[in-house]
Amino acid sequence: MKFSSAISALTALVSVCSAAATTKAISASVTFDNNRRFLFDTDGRQIDAYGSKINNFNGKYYLYGNSFSETGVAYGIKSYSSSDLQNWQYEGLLFDPASKSSPCSGSGGCGRPHIVYNPNKKSYVLWANAGETGYVVATSSSPSGPFVFSAAKALIDPAFNGLQPADFTVEVIDGTGYIVFSALNFRSPNAGNVWPPIFQNLHVSKLTADFMNTTMVSYPVSSGAADLIDNEAESPDIFKQGNTFYVAASNTCGYCNGSIALLYRANSIQGPWTRQILEGYSCNGQVEGVLPLTNPSTGAVTNVWHSTSVPGGPRTGFGGHIFQPLTFNTDGSAKNLDCSTTATFPVTFTKGNGTAAAGNATKAGDATPALAVYNPVCDSDSFILYQTWTASKSGTIKSVSLNVARGSQTVPLTLTVFKLSSLNDLFTPEYKWTQLGTAAFNANQTTYTFDTVTVPVTTNATVSKGELLGLSISGADYSPWCHLEYQTTSGCGFKLYQQGNGQYSWRGLQGKNAPVYERQGKSVKFFATYA
Numbered sequence: 001m002k003f004s005s006a007i008s009a010l011t012a013l014v015s016v017c018s019a020a021a022t023t024k025a026i027s028a029s030v031t032f033d034n035n036r037r038f039l040f041d042t043d044g045r046q047i048d049a050y051g052s053k054i055n056n057f058n059g060k061y062y063l064y065g066n067s068f069s070e071t072g073v074a075y076g077i078k079s080y081s082s083s084d085l086q087n088w089q090y091e092g093l094l095f096d097p098a099s100k101s102s103p104c105s106g107s108g109g110c111g112r113p114h115i116v117y118n119p120n121k122k123s124y125v126l127w128a129n130a131g132e133t134g135y136v137v138a139t140s141s142s143p144s145g146p147f148v149f150s151a152a153k154a155l156i157d158p159a160f161n162g163l164q165p166a167d168f169t170v171e172v173i174d175g176t177g178y179i180v181f182s183a184l185n186f187r188s189p190n191a192g193n194v195w196p197p198i199f200q201n202l203h204v205s206k207l208t209a210d211f212m213n214t215t216m217v218s219y220p221v222s223s224g225a226a227d228l229i230d231n232e233a234e235s236p237d238i239f240k241q242g243n244t245f246y247v248a249a250s251n252t253c254g255y256c257n258g259s260i261a262l263l264y265r266a267n268s269i270q271g272p273w274t275r276q277i278l279e280g281y282s283c284n285g286q287v288e289g290v291l292p293l294t295n296p297s298t299g300a301v302t303n304v305w306h307s308t309s310v311p312g313g314p315r316t317g318f319g320g321h322i323f324q325p326l327t328f329n330t331d332g333s334a335k336n337l338d339c340s341t342t343a344t345f346p347v348t349f350t351k352g353n354g355t356a357a358a359g360n361a362t363k364a365g366d367a368t369p370a371l372a373v374y375n376p377v378c379d380s381d382s383f384i385l386y387q388t389w390t391a392s393k394s395g396t397i398k399s400v401s402l403n404v405a406r407g408s409q410t411v412p413l414t415l416t417v418f419k420l421s422s423l424n425d426l427f428t429p430e431y432k433w434t435q436l437g438t439a440a441f442n443a444n445q446t447t448y449t450f451d452t453v454t455v456p457v458t459t460n461a462t463v464s465k466g467e468l469l470g471l472s473i474s475g476a477d478y479s480p481w482c483h484l485e486y487q488t489t490s491g492c493g494f495k496l497y498q499q500g501n502g503q504y505s506w507r508g509l510q511g512k513n514a515p516v517y518e519r520q521g522k523s524v525k526f527f528a529t530y531a
C-alpha cells in the first residue's frame, strides 16, 4: 500500500479561512496497494501490531494489535496513533504484559484485542482473548492506556461452556455494542491428523449497555450450509452499511499466507446470513479488520478491508498489512477483492486532528524511503554487506539506525559507520576507511520484528554535503540475521555491496576481480540522524 497522503485542496481552503472554519472536518486521501506490506512508526521501527484493528477515537486514528517482537508470539498489545494514516506514532503498550495482574501470559495471549468507547462513562473498554471461559475486559480513560483489567471476565452464551472462546471482534453500531466470536472445539471426533485440527463457528451477541459484558444470548453467523467453511471461520469483524450487517472473516489459518476471505451479510443479527467468498487466498493474507473511512465532503463511508499478510508460521513478525476498500453491488453483496500487484486503491477520508507525528526516522537527515516496498532478506550467514549513500547535507552525523530482526543467533551483529572517498575504494585492496562509529548487538538486544539498532557516531562526525558514507553489516552465524531491502531507483545515492563471508582475495581468471560486488538495484532500510 502506498500511503501517499495527499491532503486535498480542501485543506488549503480551510487553512486560509477564519478560525471558525478550522473546526470543519479536513479531507485527506490515501492510496493503498497490495505490495507495500510493512508499516513503520515515526522512529523507523516496523509496526509491531498483528491482528490489527484501526479505530477513530476522538478524531484521531489508533492502530492496535498484538506485539510479536519480544517473544516471537503474541505478547501484550501495542498502539499507534495517526492523523493521516501514513505517519504512525508509537503510543506504547496498553498495559505491562509482564505484570502480575496481566492475564496475557496464559492461553489466548490477549489475542485479537478490540476497543470500544463508552461515552456515558467516558471510558475506553478493551476486550482480549484470554483462553477459556469468556474474555478479559479492561478500561482506561485514554485510548492508549494504561488499561486496568476487571477482576470479572465478560462471559459468553453458556451454550458454549466447554468450548474455548477464541478470535472475536467488539464494535459499537448505532449506539449498540456487538461481539462476534468463535468458540473452539478441540474435542471433535472429526478432527483430522493433517487438517482440520479444530472446529469453530462464529456467533454474534449484543453487549451490555456498559460494553463490559455480553448479553449471553447469541445467534450463529453461519450460512446454514454447516460445511467446513462455516465450521472453520475465525478472525471476524462486524460493520453495518445501510440496513445490512456484515461480518468479515477468514478460515482457520493463524496470520497465514492466504486463507478464504469470507463476508456474511444479514438484515438482522439473528440472520439468516448470506455467505460470500470474496477471494480464495485473501491476497496472501488473513483478514484482521474493516476500517470505515468517511469522506467529509460527501459523508460517504468506505469500508476498508485489511489483512495480516504473509508469511504465517513462526515468523508472524515478517508479516505486514494490506488494505483495500470493499465495493458493493446493488443487492448488498460485495465485489471480489482485487489481489493484482498493479492495483491501487485511493480513498478520501477525514483527516485526524493534531499534526502529523514526527520521530527519529521522519526527522532523519538521510534515510531510505519509509513508503517503499520492503522485503525481509536473511543472509548474514553468506554475506557481509556495505550500504553506501551520499550525505544529503553538511553537518554532524549523530547516529545510524538499521532495521534488523533476530532469529536464534549466537554471533553478534556488527555494524560500522564509515566514510570513503569513492565507491571504487570498496574494490581496492589495502583500502582503509575513516571510521565514524561501530557497535555490536547480541540477539537479546534485538527483536523478532524489524526494530532498529542504532550505531552512535563517536568520531569524524562532520560531513559535507555529497560526501560518501557507508554502513557495514556483518554477523556470520548458522542462523542468519535479517534486514529489509527495497528496489532502489538509480540516482538516489543509495548503493548496496556484498562480500561473500571468508572472501578476502582477488578472484577471476585474470586475478582482477574484487571479492566485493554490487547487489544491483537494492538498498537496505536504514536512516542517519544529524545533530
Ligand SMILES: *[C@@H]1O[C@H](CO)[C@@H](O)[C@H](O)[C@H]1NC(C)=O
Pocket (backbone or CB within 6 Å): 058, 059, 060, 353, 354
Ligand atoms: C479532535 O476532534 C474531535 C472531533 O472529531 C473533537 O471532539 C476533539 O476535541 C478534537 N481534539 C483536539 C485535540 O482537537
Ligand SMILES: *[C@@H]1O[C@H](CO)[C@@H](O)[C@H](O)[C@H]1NC(C)=O
Pocket (backbone or CB within 6 Å): 137, 150, 152, 153, 154, 155, 212, 213, 214
Ligand atoms: C458478566 O456477567 C456475568 C453474569 O452476570 C457475571 O458473572 C460476570 O461477572 C460479568 N462480567 C463482567 C466483566 O461484568
Ligand SMILES: *[C@@H]1O[C@H](CO)[C@@H](O)[C@H](O)[C@H]1NC(C)=O
Pocket (backbone or CB within 6 Å): 257, 258, 281, 284, 311
Ligand atoms: C504463499 O502463497 C503463495 C501464493 O498463494 C504461494 O505461492 C506460496 O507458496 C505460499 N507460501 C506458503 C509458505 O504457504
Ligand SMILES: *[C@@H]1O[C@H](CO)[C@@H](O)[C@H](O)[C@H]1NC(C)=O
Pocket (backbone or CB within 6 Å): 043, 360, 398, 399
Ligand atoms: C531517538 O533518538 C534519540 C537521540 O539519538 C535516542 O536517545 C532515542 O533512543 C531514539 N528513540 C528511538 C525510539 O529510537
Ligand SMILES: *[C@@H]1O[C@H](CO)[C@@H](O)[C@H](O)[C@H]1NC(C)=O
Pocket (backbone or CB within 6 Å): 442, 443, 444, 445
Ligand atoms: C545477552 O546475550 C549475551 C550474549 O549471548 C550475554 O552475554 C548476555 O548476558 C545477555 N544479556 C542478558 C541481559 O540476557
Ligand SMILES: CC(=O)N[C@H]1CO[C@H](CO)[C@@H](O)[C@@H]1O
Pocket (backbone or CB within 6 Å): 434, 435, 459, 460
Ligand atoms: C580523517 C579523520 O578525520 N580521521 C580521524 C577519525 O577519528 C580518529 C579517532 O578520533 C582520528 O584518529 C582520525 O584522524
